[in-house]
Amino acid sequence: MNLERGDVLRVVVVGGGMGGAELVRNAATREGLELVVVEPKEMIECQALYPDYLGGRVGVDDVVAPLDPFCRKMNAVHVRDRAIGVDLVEKRVLCAKNDLDFDLLVLAPGAVQNYFGIEGEEKAFSINTLEETVRARRFVEEARPEKIAIIGSGPTGIETACLLAEGGSFKIYIVEMMNRPLPTLSKNASILMEKILAGKGVDLLTSKRVESIRDGGVTFADGSRLDADMTIWTAGVRPAPLAEVLDLPKKNGWLLSDRYLRAAGREEVFVIGDCAWIEIDGKLATKTGMEAEIQAKHTARNLARVRRGTALKPYSIRASTDSPVALISTGCGCAVGIYGDLCVPIPKRIIYTFKSWIDKSVVRRFKVE
Numbered sequence: 001m002n003l004e005r006g007d008v009l010r011v012v013v014v015g016g017g018m019g020g021a022e023l024v025r026n027a028a029t030r031e032g033l034e035l036v037v038v039e040p041k042e043m044i045e046c047q048a049l050y051p052d053y054l055g056g057r058v059g060v061d062d063v064v065a066p067l068d069p070f071c072r073k074m075n076a077v078h079v080r081d082r083a084i085g086v087d088l089v090e091k092r093v094l095c096a097k098n099d100l101d102f103d104l105l106v107l108a109p110g111a112v113q114n115y116f117g118i119e120g121e122e123k124a125f126s127i128n129t130l131e132e133t134v135r136a137r138r139f140v141e142e143a144r145p146e147k148i149a150i151i152g153s154g155p156t157g158i159e160t161a162c163l164l165a166e167g168g169s170f171k172i173y174i175v176e177m178m179n180r181p182l183p184t185l186s187k188n189a190s191i192l193m194e195k196i197l198a199g200k201g202v203d204l205l206t207s208k209r210v211e212s213i214r215d216g217g218v219t220f221a222d223g224s225r226l227d228a229d230m231t232i233w234t235a236g237v238r239p240a241p242l243a244e245v246l247d248l249p250k251k252n253g254w255l256l257s258d259r260y261l262r263a264a265g266r267e268e269v270f271v272i273g274d275c276a277w278i279e280i281d282g283k284l285a286t287k288t289g290m291e292a293e294i295q296a297k298h299t300a301r302n303l304a305r306v307r308r309g310t311a312l313k314p315y316s317i318r319a320s321t322d323s324p325v326a327l328i329s330t331g332c333g334c335a336v337g338i339y340g341d342l343c344v345p346i347p348k349r350i351i352y353t354f355k356s357w358i359d360k361s362v363v364r365r366f367k368v369e
C-alpha cells in the first residue's frame with residue numbers, strides 16, 4: 001500500500017460485538033485511521049452475562065452498552081446496516097442498505113447457534129443473542145416450566161443450569177452427547193462439575209444424542225425420550241451467515257486467518273473473534289470473549305503498523321483449545337476457575353465475584369456516561 005504522510009486509511013469493521021467494539025476502542029487512539037462500524041444492532045451485547053440474565057441475577061442494562069454514543073466518543077461512525085457481501089476487487093462492503101468503501105477491512109461478525117439440522121429446532125430456546133435470552137427469561141417467568149432440559153454441557157450449559165437451579169424450583173436436566181460434562185475441558189473439571197451438579201439436584205444425562213425436539217421434550221437417537229416443559233439449546237455454534245457468502249479461505253466454514261490475523265492470502269482484510277479459525281504454531285484459538293478481546297487489541301496495533309508502513313507483528317494465541325481458560329459460575333455466588341488441567345473449586349464468593357466483575361467491566365468499558 002503506497003501511502004503519503006497525512007493519508008487517512010478508512011477501516012470498515014463488520015460487527016460491533018465484543019471483538020469489533022474492542023477493536024474500535026483500541027484503534028481510536030491511532031493516527032491516520034478513519035473507523036466505520038457496520039452493525040445492525042443498536043447495542044454492544046455481552047453474551048457472557050446471558051446465563052446470569054436468564055437466572056434473574058442481572059438486568060438488560062448490565063449486559064449491553066449503546067453503540068452510537070460509544071462510537072461517537074471514539075470518533076468512529078456506526079452505520080446501522082447489515083453486511084451481505086464483500087467486493088474484494090473494488091474494496092467495498094456490500095450492505096443491505098448502502099455499500100461502504102474501505103482501505104482496510106476487519107471482519108468480526110461472530111457466530112450463531114448451531115442446531116446441526118435436528119428436527120424441531122424452532123421449539124428450542126437459545127441464549128446466544130440478547131433477543132433470544134429475553135424470550136427465554138420471559139417464558140421462565142410467565143409459563144413457569146416445571147422441567148427444563150438444557151442441551152449441551154459446555155460452560156454455557158452448566159452456568160445456565162446452575163443459575164436457574166439457584167433461582168427457582170425447577171427440575172433441571174443437562175443432556176450431553178459425549179460421556180462427560182465439559183467435554184472440551186480437562187477430566188478433572190468434568191469430575192468436579194459432576195459433583196457440583198449432583199449437589200444442586202441437576203440430573204446429568206451423558207452419551208445422549210438429541211435427535212429431535214418436540215412439544216413437551218426431546219427424543220434421543222437411541223429411541224428414549226426426556227419430558228420437559230422447556231428445552232434450552234446451548235450445544236454449539238457455527239459461523240455467522242456472512243462468512244458463507246465471502247470468497248475467502250475457510251476451515252470448516254470459519255474464516256481462516258494467517259498468523260497476523262489477516263484473512264489468509266489477503267493483505268487488506270483482517271478476521272477476528274468467533275467467526276475466525278485461528279491456528280498458529282499448532283495451537284487453535286478458543287471462541288471466547290477473552291480471545292476476541294486480545295485479538296482485537298493486537299489487530300488495532302497492526303492496523304496502525306499498516307498505516308505507518310512498518311512490518312506487522314504475528315499474533316500469539318492466549319486461550320487455546322489445548323490449554324483453555326474458563327471461569328464458570330455455579331450459582332449461589334460460587335464459581336470454578338479452570339486453566340488447562342488445573343481446576344480451582346472455590347465454594348466461596350471470590351471467583352464468582354471476580355468473574356462477575358470481569359463480565360460487568362467489559363460492558364462498562366463501552367458505556368458513555
Ligand SMILES: Cc1cc2nc3c(=O)[nH]c(=O)nc-3n(C[C@H](O)[C@H](O)[C@H](O)COP(=O)(O)OP(=O)(O)OC[C@H]3O[C@@H](n4cnc5c(N)ncnc54)[C@H](O)[C@@H]3O)c2cc1C
Nearest residue numbers: 015017018019047048083109110273274287288289290292
Ligand atoms: C451464553 C454465552 C456465554 C458466554 N460466556 C463467556 C464467558 O463467560 N467468557 C468468555 O470469554 N466468553 C464467553 N462467551 C463467548 C463470547 O461471548 C464470544 O466469544 C465473543 O462475544 C465473541 O466476540 P465476537 O466479536 O467475535 O462476536 P459477537 O460478540 O457475537 O459480535 C458479533 C457482532 O457481529 C454482528 N453481525 C453479525 N453478522 C453481521 C453482518 N452481516 N453485518 C454486520 N454485523 C453483523 C452481530 O450482530 C454481533 O453484534 C459466551 C458466549 C455465549 C453465547
